[in-house]
Amino acid sequence: QVHLAESGGGSVQAGASLTLACVVSGRAFSTWDLTWFRQAPGKERSFVAGITWSGGGTRYAESVKGRFTISRDSSKNTVYLEMTDLQPEDTAVYYCGSVTTRYGTIPITNGIEYWGQGTQVTVST
Numbered sequence: 001q002v003h004l005a006e007s008g009g010g011s012v013q014a015g016a017s018l019t020l021a022c023v024v025s026g027r028a029f030s031t032w033d034l035t036w037f038r039q040a041p042g043k044e045r046s047f048v049a050g051i052t053w054s055g056g057g058t059r060y061a062e063s064v065k066g067r068f069t070i071s072r073d074s075s076k077n078t079v080y081l082e083m084t085d086l087q088p089e090d091t092a093v094y095y096c097g098s099v100t101t102r103y104g105t106i107p108i109t110n111g112i113e114y115w116g117q118g119t120q121v122t123v124s125t
Contacts, residue, residue: 002026002114004096009119012086016123020081022096022116030054033101033108034072034079038092039118045095049081050107057105063089086123093118 008020024032030053039045049070050059058070069082079096097112 002098004098004114004116006094006096006116006119009094009121011122011124014087014123014125016086017082017084018086018121019083020094020096020119020121022079022081024077024079024096024098029072029074029077031101032098034070035097035099035107035109035112036070036079036081036094037097037112038090038094038121040089040092043092047109048094050109051079052105052107053101053103057107059107059109083121086121088123088125091121091123093120 003025004022006022033052035050036048037045038048048061049068051070051072055072067085072079095118096116098114099108099112
């Protein structure tokens with residue numbers, strides 16, 4: 001059974017940094033493209049970042065480019081989201097998601113097959 005488990009959320013002040021982690025289990029780690037989405041109160045879940053099966057390709061939402069970095073560690077079956085210069089508008093529940101890879105160089109960021117339970121990030125002024 002595939003399972004994704006996020007951790008690393010918290011409450012911080014504007015300008016701070018946080019790193020989220022998501023451990024993926026139940027199937028070979030290399031068979032997944034992996035993504036981070038977020039959902040703010042009253043809004044729909046939206047794409048944040050994605051990474052290919054190999055880690056060689058990444059994509060970011062415009063709102064986080066230059067501040068967030070997605071990476072993956074196959075030795076730990078874990079995908080990370082390093083977030084810097086956090087702002088109040090980054091406040092949301094952050095979810096990791098997995099989709100079966102097509103072994104491409106651009107991460108698949110739709111048709112997510114599995115989701116984690118989410119981790120809350122709150123940024124105050």
